[in-house]
Amino acid sequence: MKKQSLLKGAFVLTLASFITRILVLVNSMVQARVLGSEGIGLKMMVMPLMGLLVTLTTVGLPVAISRLVAEADAQGNGAKVKKILIVSSTITGSLSVAVVALAIFCGNAFSAYFLTDQRSYYSFMALIPIVPIVAVSGILKGYFRGMQTMNPLALSQVIEQTVRISATYLLVRWLIPLGIEYAAAGAVFSTVLGEAVSLSYLIAAFKLSHHRKFHVPNSLWRKVSKGKVIFFELLQTALPTMGNGLIFSLSKAVQPMIITKSLALAGLSSAVIAKDYGMLTGFVMPLLFFPGFINQSLGVTLVPAISEASAKDNVRLIHRRIFQALCVALSIGVPSTMLLYLFAPELMTVIYKSPQAAPLLKFIAPFFLLHYFQTPLQSALIGLGRAKTAMFNNMIAKGATLVFIYPLAAHFGLGIYGVMLALSIGVILETLLHVFAVYKLIGLYFHYAEIVKILLAGIIMGYGGKLIVTYLNYTDLQLGLTTILAIIFSVLIYLLILVYFRVIRRADIGKIPFIGRILVLLFPVRR
Template structure:
């Protein structure tokens, strides 16, 4: 079994559990502090992502790519130099941005987010900066070695710690006000990141074959060429992520001001934004753990193949990643669209946000393609083009949000439309860039067949929904999801969208099938 498939499977398993735990986390937050509290949390959360992006500086991808190339040549000294230079960069950035965040938090909450209650969630973010500075470097190192277990287990540990603390902290702070409860939820995330870092440091100490502290400053001083190599990938990568993070940072600001122009009160705007970004979007983004796992494994896999001039393998890996994204994303879209109201009610105790899911789900298939396409561009030294695509998408998204959300006829629906336009545009631009720079065959048949299978299983789902009208909601969710999934997989097998090699590459399943099914 290839390192790419093995790493992807590990990340898939961890990603699935992490997403489920993340959903539990959001359910706890929603039930304790309601839509308005979730709105406060989600208005501060983009700042959290922006700070993380600045601190990481695009280095996880750059480290993963360069370590994979150094490892392919057996150059341990180069690997050590990459690690030391990366640590020096991220630690320096964390020392700069931690106090900056503390100083700017009052201005951000009062003037930009237009809701002073976001101050405490913003202040709770500050301790996470140095923690993420180190953990991002270690994750990039392990991914470059194509050892996905430490990164996967650290994600699981982070979520477990976060969920363990989230209920206790939100409940403890809630008597003081919703803003304090939202800050408690953010603080739980920070402590989760700390637990993740401690685990990564422990695993690194056990597995490393060199001493990092030995001649640390000498390596930093002599690391100009390594710094340059890292920046060739890190700058465009961080540019892409920075653009996305800045756009997300400005998103609640533009939303707040646009809805104010439309005559929507601040509290109502916060509640509506919470319903969209805190209820509907997490549901739609739940299946993206699959594409994120593929993307994380794709960068070192393509980088190693490129270093060894294995161009046929590069094309195969790209096709494999896109096909997996297509078939898994297609099933997710069908289930979420058909059972949107039931899923929202079962998880959040309210159908709030269902209308956004119905509107956005059909086009969310484009979103599931975005991460693998961006990973392929980064691994093929096209990170700068990916950055430009992200910039175009971000500008268009924010513009559409402002134009539509400021109109009373659209309101918060205009925000949802802006989000759709943004991710569809970026995905199409990434795909066009990859085709232009690296010509490969597009299997149109796979896309057409998948859409037809999605439509057919979706119609089956609606028929089952009416047929099981008298069955309890939770039971109907499980029954309908199971039947749709089985029918979907059978149709994929019959149309050869899932192939023998795909099944044989999975441990346990592959051994069983090789003994019986494919004799």
């Protein structure tokens, strides 16, 4: 099995995530056409439960598996890799049986009391088969991440969404004559089918990656009983990772109540609260988090990369990989922040037809530059075996955000700007806590010249983008086309400057999978 470098693996996953986002958009369009608003409503009553079922079943094991497999592979310990897979399969298998049994037994009562519409029972039942499927796929995804082979993960994402779109169209059209509740259940079951086909591909890729068959010992339980050390090593990373997910989910559930109550105490009417909160959560936050899928891909590849270097006790390699990841994060964060800040009025007008939301975006965008460092730093902590530290940092930051919302929004009378300031404090605090934690563990080393070059390229890009917008405003082009052209030219200016400063080298561009040889032609050779 051929390993991929940190940046190559991250690029492959980023490309797959981008394609997947497009397919998700296509799927939502297909559902709107064949299912209608009522059917989508029934489906969406149960779809949020998928995250809960996945969390209860996998308990953060995929991340733990990737870390331990990377360490075992770096040490050449194939037997330990096998034991990791056996123990994790036993854990998720047991949890799957328990979760499925509980869901089937409590399905009627749950849909009646918690889903508000008894018809959603069919959708809930259609979702249950996903539990064992996700359990097995989670183990295989963790394995491939640990072996630092991201192609199977990338292709499985695309396969899953493609099957989901086709199945949604076919099942809904077939079931719609029986009633909207059955059609909604068909749409939910299409998700299960997508996951099942994706799992089939992962199993095939796993078998093909081994020249010899992956034999499981006959005495499975004896093997598991001797794997207590592996069991506790897995839980050491898995439980804090699950805790992070639960903290995130809990804060997301509590945050809207605190924000709306605080804005009400600030003297705002219910109509103004709804408008301000809607602009923040519906318009501003999606734009802020949109480039995040690149960072998520980087975080997935960084955990096993750091674990491998740690297993070899190669501190220098750990420092180099962390700095690489932070440079990539900064290279994405600087242009994204600059574009969101400078083009806020145009973006809000073109995308949402809400220019009044532009000041909110301009206010919060600079603070969120630090958000781009969170994923690489958290992944570094997990790779170094400090998942618990990452969880506590996350807990402190989320708690601080909730604590500061009321005084800033209501007591100081800042309203929605106080809410954004509280969110920004949480982002800054979590980033700093991660920085201090990594520094305390192994130290942090930066090439400050590279950082200055990236920041300077972002500033030049910003000024260049505004000049382009000023010029295009004198033409007869529509605002949407003007904005798109200005952003494209701004990004191209930014990339050219990075190549000129040798932050990005032509050789690096040429190594990009699939399109590197074409892209390299766009950048001049320095003499």
